[in-house]
Amino acid sequence: MxxxxxxxxxxxxxxxxxxxxxxxxxxxxxxxxxxxxxxxxxxxxxxxxxxxxxxxxxxxxxxxxxxxxxxxxxxxxxxxxxxxxxxxxxxxxxxxxxxxxxxxxxxxxxxxxxxxxxxxxxxxxxxxxxxxxxxxRYACILREWDWLALDPRGDCAILRAPIAPGSDSWNESLGAEVYPTWQGPALGALVRFGKGFNFDIGRPIERIAEALDEIKPAFLHGTPTYLQVLADHLRHCRPLALLTLSEQLFPQVRQELEQRYGARVFDTYAxxxxxxxxxxxxxxxxxxxxxxxxxxxxxxxxxxxxxxxxxxxxxxxxxxxxxxxxxxxxxxxxxxxxxxxxxxxxxxxxxxxxxGRQISRFLLENGRVCIATPIVIALQDTPDVRAAQIRQKSYDDFEILVMGRTDFTAEETGDLQRRFDTLLQRPARLTYQFVERIPPLPNGKTPRVVIDFTP
Structure with missing residues (x-):
């Protein structure tokens, strides 16, 4: 009581x-x-x-x-x-x-x-x-920290996408934006929150892991899937807590994250x-x-x-x-x-x-996943593309649906091919469909990546 x-x-x-x-x-x-x-x-x-x-x-x-x-x-x-x-x-x-x-x-x-x-x-x-x-919103965040019962003054690495380098807060050596307080200036004026490091998960995960091993933040803030993959690359970063969001956190994934990081997982829904x-x-x-x-x-x-x-x-x-x-x-x-x-x-x-929804990812033959965000961002940034969806048909076959264009140039398809091959570390087979509409799933959403085969 x-x-x-x-x-x-x-x-x-x-x-x-x-x-x-x-x-x-x-x-x-x-x-x-x-x-x-x-x-x-x-x-x-x-x-x-x-x-x-x-x-x-x-x-x-x-x-x-x-x-x-x-x-x-x-x-x-x-x-x-x-x-x-x-x-x-x-x-x-x-x-x-x-x-x-x-x-x-x-x-x-x-x-x-x-x-x-x-x-x-x-x-x-x-x-x-x-x-x-x-x-x-601020009041709810404070209540969440009261529930978490950890010192908020620790630094936090926020794993998100995309971030455009060049702002006053950009730190080139870390490949991240650095802020005096990670909850923003308004709430940071009220409560002692630690520094914030905003990382773009579209960048190579090995580089992000190197930076995290260097700064050793108390908190990692990201999706469960990304944190699963990130754990394979970290050596010295031992956070106190993982702050997860944006996708369904399965019980077995929560257990895996807590075991691999030796840290508590605190999940939110927004x-x-x-x-x-x-x-x-x-x-x-x-x-x-x-x-x-x-x-x-x-x-x-x-x-x-x-x-x-x-x-x-x-x-x-x-x-x-x-x-x-x-x-x-x-x-x-x-x-x-x-x-x-x-x-x-x-x-x-x-x-x-x-x-809830899942972060964009592809399945690999070894039972692991890889983050598809770099390719999703590349498609989004292609001129005149209104929307796109990648359907993984097998471990090596991908169908790409594109709205807003009637074709891609050889340079554009070549760039996407290189990105897929690099991410998967093996040749990918890509086919394209240029459509007027991408049909949504029964829940009304149109995910950027759909796994369209049974492993």
């Missing part, structure tokens, strides 16, 4: 700064520290007070929702909310960004910047990030459309939803709430984004509710498994 009495995280690591918005972040974190222990009845009551004005605002100020809801915009009960139609990625993508944006911004919902989804649904979606949304959605329970009993930031529904094919242990569609509502409202939006992922109350005592609902 000691944790219920209040976290000591900010007492330990707060820098005491009174910069713009920091007091609001502190108050939001203190609220999360208390609300995580609420009973579900209390949480649902609070969520409904957020959903009612959000839906009313969207129906009045956002053309997409005004056309979708008509006169069904009043939400006074949960039945009212569940009667609202579910929005698919395709519906969102088929409308112009201005149709999904509010006609004016309320002062507390000032737009800070816009961001974009990855495009695995076939088209990238523009989402406005507001001051209020950012505040809750989406550009709603930001922080869930994170590992401190007691290791699945994922707790950030229910104060996003309302999550797991629905069966009849749009009814699924029982625990049954894979169901992830439908989300961002509780704080009034600029680009995201209401009953189907992400395209599947997840399963966990059984029963959590032993840790928190009242936040739990997810046992997220069936």
């Amino acid at each position: 000691g944790a219920i009495q209040g976290s000591t995280f900010l007492q330990t690591y707060d820098l005491g700064s009174n910069g713009p918005g920091l007091q609001e972040v502190r108050r939001a974190f203190e609220f999360l520290d208390e609300s995580q222990w609420w009973r579900q009845e209390q949480m649902r009551e609070w969520q409904l007070t957020k959903l009612a004005p959000l839906v009313a605002h969207a129906a009045r100020r956002v053309p997409f929702y005004r056309a979708l809801y008509g006169d069904r915009a009043s939400v006074e009960t949960w039945d009212d909310f569940r009667s609202l139609p579910i929005v698919t990625r395709a519906q969102f993508a088929d409308t112009e960004p201005r149709e999904r944006e509010a006609s004016f911004a309320l002062p507390e919902h000032k737009v800070l910047h816009t961001t974009y989804t990855s495009g695995t649904s076939g088209r990238r979606l523009q989402i406005s990030i507001t001051q209020r949304l950012q505040l809750w 989406a550009v459309e709603v930001n922080r959605a869930a994170a590992d329970c401190p007691s290791g009993q699945g994922y707790h939803l950030h229910e104060e930031n996003v309302f999550v529904e797991l629905l069966d094919e009849s749009d009814r709430e699924a029982p625990p242990g049954v894979p169901a569609r992830v439908v989300v509502t961002s509780l704080h984004n009034y600029a680009t409202p995201v209401i009953r939006y189907e992400l395209g992922d599947l997840a399963e509710y966990a059984e029963g109350a959590c032993p840790c005592g928190r009242g936040l609902r739990r997810i046992s498994t997220f069936h």
